[in-house]
Amino acid sequence: MKTSEKNIERLLLYRRILISFKNIGKTNIYSKQLASLADSTPAQVRRDIMSIGYSGSPVHGYDLEKLIDSISEFLDSNNLQKVALVGLGHLGRSIIDYFQGRRPKLMIAAVFDRDPDKIDRVMHGCRCYSNEKILKVIPKENINIAIIAVPASGAQDVADLLVQAGIKGILNYAPVKLTLPPDIYVENRDMILAVEKVAYFARKITTEGSST
Amino acid sequence: MKTSEKNIERLLLYRRILISFKNIGKTNIYSKQLASLADSTPAQVRRDIMSIGYSGSPVHGYDLEKLIDSISEFLDSNNLQKVALVGLGHLGRSIIDYFQGRRPKLMIAAVFDRDPDKIDRVMHGCRCYSNEKILKVIPKENINIAIIAVPASGAQDVADLLVQAGIKGILNYAPVKLTLPPDIYVENRDMILAVEKVAYFARKITTEGSST
DNA sequence: AACATATTGTGAATAAATTCACAGCGTTAA
DNA sequence: TTAACGCTGTGAATTTATTCACAATATGTT
Ligand SMILES: NC(=O)c1ccc[n+]([C@@H]2O[C@H](COP(=O)([O-])OP(=O)(O)OC[C@H]3O[C@@H](n4cnc5c(N)ncnc54)[C@H](O)[C@@H]3O)[C@@H](O)[C@H]2O)c1
Ligand SMILES: NC(=O)c1ccc[n+]([C@@H]2O[C@H](COP(=O)([O-])OP(=O)(O)OC[C@H]3O[C@@H](n4cnc5c(N)ncnc54)[C@H](O)[C@@H]3O)[C@@H](O)[C@H]2O)c1
Numbered sequence: 001m002k003t004s005e006k007n008i009e010r011l012l013l014y015r016r017i018l019i020s021f022k023n024i025g026k027t028n029i030y031s032k033q034l035a036s037l038a039d040s041t042p043a044q045v046r047r048d049i050m051s052i053g054y055s056g057s058p059v060h061g062y063d064l065e066k067l068i069d070s071i072s073e074f075l076d077s078n079n080l081q082k083v084a085l086v087g088l089g090h091l092g093r094s095i096i097d098y099f100q101g102r103r104p105k106l107m108i109a110a111v112f113d114r115d116p117d118k119i120d121r122v123m124h125g126c127r128c129y130s131n132e133k134i135l136k137v138i139p140k141e142n143i144n145i146a147i148i149a150v151p152a153s154g155a156q157d158v159a160d161l162l163v164q165a166g167i168k169g170i171l172n173y174a175p176v177k178l179t180l181p182p183d184i185y186v187e188n189r190d191m192i193l194a195v196e197k198v199a200y201f202a203r204k205i206t207t208e209g210s211s212t
Numbered sequence: 213m214k215t216s217e218k219n220i221e222r223l224l225l226y227r228r229i230l231i232s233f234k235n236i237g238k239t240n241i242y243s244k245q246l247a248s249l250a251d252s253t254p255a256q257v258r259r260d261i262m263s264i265g266y267s268g269s270p271v272h273g274y275d276l277e278k279l280i281d282s283i284s285e286f287l288d289s290n291n292l293q294k295v296a297l298v299g300l301g302h303l304g305r306s307i308i309d310y311f312q313g314r315r316p317k318l319m320i321a322a323v324f325d326r327d328p329d330k331i332d333r334v335m336h337g338c339r340c341y342s343n344e345k346i347l348k349v350i351p352k353e354n355i356n357i358a359i360i361a362v363p364a365s366g367a368q369d370v371a372d373l374l375v376q377a378g379i380k381g382i383l384n385y386a387p388v389k390l391t392l393p394p395d396i397y398v399e400n401r402d403m404i405l406a407v408e409k410v411a412y413f414a415r416k417i418t419t420e421g422s423s424t
Numbered sequence: 425a426a427c428a429t430a431t432t433g434t435g436a437a438t439a440a441a442t443t444c445a446c447a448g449c450g451t452t453a454a
Numbered sequence: 455t456t457a458a459c460g461c462t463g464t465g466a467a468t469t470t471a472t473t474c475a476c477a478a479t480a481t482g483t484t
Pocket of ligand 2 (some may be wrong): 324325326
């Protein structure tokens with residue numbers, strides 16, 4: 001079963017769409033509908049669903065509940081997967097606020113910051129520790145992924161510590177390339193690059209449109 | 213000249229890397245070095261650079277300054293391109309704080325929120341307006357891209373307003389699919405999907421590693 | 425001036441991703 | 455019963471993206 005990064009991204013998106021579709025009372029969906037909701041094509045949707053081994057009915061399309069379950073079985077861990085967050089500034093606070101309680105199999109189980117004012121504060125049920133506790137808390141809580149929301153200057157050090165503590169995947173919001181062992185999965189999310197991209201395509205649209 | 217979305221993303225990343233490479237005193241770079249900094253391959257780097265019409269020297273590789281300029285000429289607007297931000301919560305504040313002043317050709321020129329407490333506050337030199345001013349301020353300031361950082365429930369309405377005001381590109385942080393005219397470029401950035409993706413690959417790494 | 429060297433630029437080959445197109449199927453209607 | 459329908463599942467075709475591989479080249483060296 002060959003599943004690329006893009007495949008996984010689409011499946012995650014499908015699941016979110018399917019859940020909200022189910023929440024408005026639907027019980028099934030056709031590849032055409034899902035494609036249109038996901039800005040994709042029916043053939044792409046069918047291929048993706050095929051790749052996880054689920055199949056629908058030619059008459060009713062896909063059963064929402066079963067499809068959601070299949071995707072979840074494919075994508076999720078059986079157990080709860082715990083997440084650490086480092087950096088409790090504006091971004092960190094926004095993240096914890098938005099994330100916590102939204103996904104059944106994922107939870108932010110520990111927060112770290114180096115600012116003494118923040119240490120020991122409790123947010124959404126999880127206490128903020130000082131960075132020195134990273135090596136202790138992460139293995140103890142069995143956390144294997146982390147979100148970095150500290151300024152660029154501190155990110156590499158934090159990442160090194162996290163890896164030392166046993167983290168296997170990092171979602172990095174700091175604008176630096178982290179240098180880490182090859183068996184650590186890193187996803188970078190930089191807002192500036194994203195705005196630049198939007199700026200490029202927005203401009204492209206406007207200049208193309210005016211050349212009629 | 214066929215430049216795909218991925219192309220643009222890589223060029224933006226190269227530029228950032230090149231700038232920081234220049235800042236540590238270097239004057240030139242080889243495709244091999246840039247590839248390793250960008251987690252890419254030398255051939256990919258050369259192809260990408262070829263696609264913008266720049267060429268280097270077989271002996272000294274690429275001249276940093278000239279390459280940065282070529283990429284910028286290709287990617288950037290000649291004029292300043294203005295950005296609107298809607299939603300001045302934790303996320304919005306983090307965004308403005310991080311973004312403002314970082315890119316020479318881009319600036320957040322107006323901020324909107326519907327909370328009366330926030331209206332008329334000034335942050336990083338830009339005043340926060342009420343949503344009602346969107347239709348007035350955006351055309352007046354000639355803003356053509358926007359960042360949405362409001363809760364999911366308000367995002368579609370805000371997006372509709374923005375489009376009506378003349379926005380051509382949107383960076384959307386709210387977890388909803390925006391339904392908009394086809395000539396509007398939308399980039400969605402959802403943290404939950406990103407964490408889920410990291411969770412998947414982190415797990416995959418750990419389980420694969422243990423099957424030796 | 426001739427040679428050695430290391431890297432670029434790029435056509436060609438390969439690999440990966442997407443789309444096409446249609447057989448097969450369960451359901452409904454007559 | 456039979457026919458018609460509209461959708462899925464998927465092999466094959468196509469398109470897009472990446473990598474290979476090597477001639478061309480600018481410079482340093484003798
Ligand atoms: N990728 C994005 O989309 C995006 C958006 C906004 C900000 N950012 C980045 O995220 C960073 C944080 O943004 P913010 O708005 O929350 O900033 P902030 O200043 O509000 O918060 C930073 C927090 O990190 C803590 N911190 C600093 N160094 C630390 C370290 N070494 N270890 C642990 N904690 C540390 C500080 O005490 C503070 O609480 C910014 O510096 C910026 O680089 C990224
Ligand atoms: N994509 C991501 O990575 C990510 C991360 C965190 C949060 N979020 C999303 O972003 C939203 C904002 O996060 P936050 O932490 O800043 O929340 P917040 O509650 O701190 O701020 C929300 C702000 O939006 C304003 N607002 C609400 N509705 C509005 C409307 N219709 N028009 C204008 N302003 C409006 C509020 O007054 C408030 O200032 C969250 O609801 C969440 O959906 C996304």
